[in-house]
Amino acid sequence: xxxxxxxxxxxxxxxxxxxxxxxxxxxxxxxxxxxxxxxxxxxxxxxxxxxxxxxxxxxxxxxxxxxxxxxxxxxxxxxxxxxxxxxxxxxxxxxxxxxxxxxxxxxxxxxxxxxxxxxxxxxxxxxxxxxxxxxxxxxxxxxxxxxxxxxxxxxxxxxxxxxxxxxxxxxxxxxxxxxxxxxxxxxxxxxxxxxxxxxxxxxxxxxxxxxxxxxxxxxxxxxxxxxxxxxxxxxxxxxxxxxxxxxxxxxxxxxxxxxxxxxxxxxxxxxxxxxxxxxxxxxxxxxxxxxxxxxxxxxxxxxxxxxxxxxxxxxxxxxxxxxxxxxxxxxxxxxxxxxxxxxxxxxxxxxxxxxxxxxxxxxxxxxxxxxxxxxxxxxxxxxxxxxxxxxxxxxxxxxxxxxxxxxxxxxxxxxxxxxxxxxxxxxxxxxxxxxxxxxxxxx
Numbered sequence: 006x007x008x009x010x011x012x013x014x015x016x017x018x019x020x021x022x023x024x025x026x027x028x029x030x031x032x033x034x035x036x037x038x039x040x041x042x043x044x045x046x047x048x049x050x051x052x053x054x055x056x057x058x059x060x061x062x063x064x065x066x067x068x069x070x071x072x073x074x075x076x077x078x079x080x081x082x083x084x085x086x087x088x089x090x091x092x093x094x095x096x097x098x099x100x101x102x103x104x105x106x107x108x109x110x111x112x113x114x115x116x117x118x119x120x121x122x123x124x125x126x127x128x129x130x131x132x133x134x135x136x137x138x139x140x141x142x143x144x145x146x147x148x149x150x151x152x153x154x155x156x157x158x159x160x161x162x163x164x165x166x167x168x169x170x171x172x173x174x175x176x177x178x179x180x181x182x183x184x185x186x187x188x189x190x191x192x193x194x195x196x197x198x199x200x201x202x203x204x205x206x207x208x209x210x211x212x213x214x215x216x217x218x219x220x221x222x223x224x225x226x227x228x229x230x231x232x233x234x235x236x237x238x239x240x241x242x243x244x245x246x247x248x249x250x251x252x253x254x255x256x257x258x259x260x261x262x263x264x265x266x267x268x269x270x271x272x273x274x275x276x277x278x279x280x281x282x283x284x285x286x287x288x289x290x291x292x293x294x295x296x297x298x299x300x301x302x303x304x305x306x307x308x309x310x311x312x313x314x315x316x317x318x319x320x321x322x323x324x325x326x327x328x329x330x331x332x333x334x335x336x337x338x339x340x341x342x343x344x345x346x347x348x349x350x351x352x353x354x355x356x357x358x359x360x361x362x363x364x365x366x367x368x369x370x371x372x373x374x375x376x377x378x379x380x381x382x383x384x385x386x387x388x389x390x391x392x393x394x395x396x397x398x399x400x401x402x403x404x405x406x407x408x409x410x411x412x413x414x415x416x417x418x419x420x421x422x423x424x425x426x427x428x429x430x431x432x433x434x435x436x437x438x439x440x441x442x443x444x445x446x447x448x
Contacts, residue, residue: 099432229261313338
């Protein structure tokens with residue numbers, strides 16, 4: 006091997022991860038653990054710092070598996086850059102409680118400097134937003150928000166992991182990019198909600214159900230209405246009619262008014278007076294506050310070549326979580342979590358598992374490159390581990406003081422306060438989510 010080839014083959018590889026939510030953070034943490042010998046091979050929920058079991062809700066994804074083969078640690082630890090607009094990890098499952106209870110506001114947000122494993126010299130966390138990825142050149146252009154002003158910059162990478170999630174509207178997701186800003190924003194919104202008498206939530210999917218039910222649970226004297234355009238709640242989810250009907254009953258028993266087969270045509274406001282919601286059937290209702298929670302959330306993938314995406318903008322991936330072969334350097338590009346094109350229900354545990362799969366595959370490729378006598382990147386599909394399986398139609402919901410769970414394999418259904426406690430505990434599954442990521446819970 007010539008000196009030039011030795012230098013190229015053994016130089017520190019650069020892994021860029023776009024997004025630090027469930028899937029992106031899981032990829033980074035597990036790649037670090039593979040390198041330091043503390044990797045947990047199991048793909049089952051739970052892990053260091055948390056109780057066994059985990060909610061299977063808001064995060065998207067759904068790849069399944071039992072265990073991963075023991076990956077070899079590369080001799081040279083890769084450089085890892087996490088690019089995310091926020092200054093920390095946000096537990097999105099906790100949003101309904103965080104936006105209705107002041108006691109919970111600060112809990113779901115963990116700043117990057119509160120995660121000890123990310124403080125190693127091989128990890129850089131950059132606040133910013135991807136603008137354009139060039140898979141052929143393995144280069145990324147992004148807006149940096151580090152200085153408080155957006156500046157266009159670029160990164161070269163050896164491996165790119167896309168975990169940018171979905172674009173949703175406030176208050177179903179935070180708009181702030183720092184924990185301090187978010188805490189203030191959420192407190193203002195809760196104060197605003199407390200001053201309202203009537204609230205309408207538009208959209209009868211999982212997000213709308215949980216928001217409406219949590220508001221009614223926290224403020225039982227308020228008039229809360231859930232409006233859905235279809236004939237049943239959860240109409241877009243692959244669950245049984247019986248489960249949809251049962252969820253409807255649980256929502257109503259908690260005091261939420263449910264209006265089905267009512268598409269919202271317009272929402273108008275006149276100063277501080279209640280908003281008028283015009284429905285497709287020709288009638289209208291009024292509400293002091295209107296929350297949009299429709300299922301039209303789009304993946305944040307506009308920085309990728311259109312050839313990498315399906316017709317809805319989701320990334321087409323192989324079971325290895327790699328891009329499809331039509332993309333240049335496809336085996337060096339991965340997508341995990343909400344942004345992937347997949348049938349079934351997209352789940353937080355699935356996103357975390359995909360992160361472990363991706364970390365394993367990248368580590369295996371790093372080792373293969375170190376062992377190679379060629380300067381050609383060693384990233385063939387055959388070298389990757391295809392542990393990903395199709396998503397299952399399991400769904401678990403927090404519905405105010407109650408919960409509901411559906412098993413797509415057996416058709417089994419459960420509901421009631423004990424279901425909420427067994428799956429989510431008293432913190433919207435925060436402790437368990439952190440446990441699945443291998444992080445200790447700190448108040």
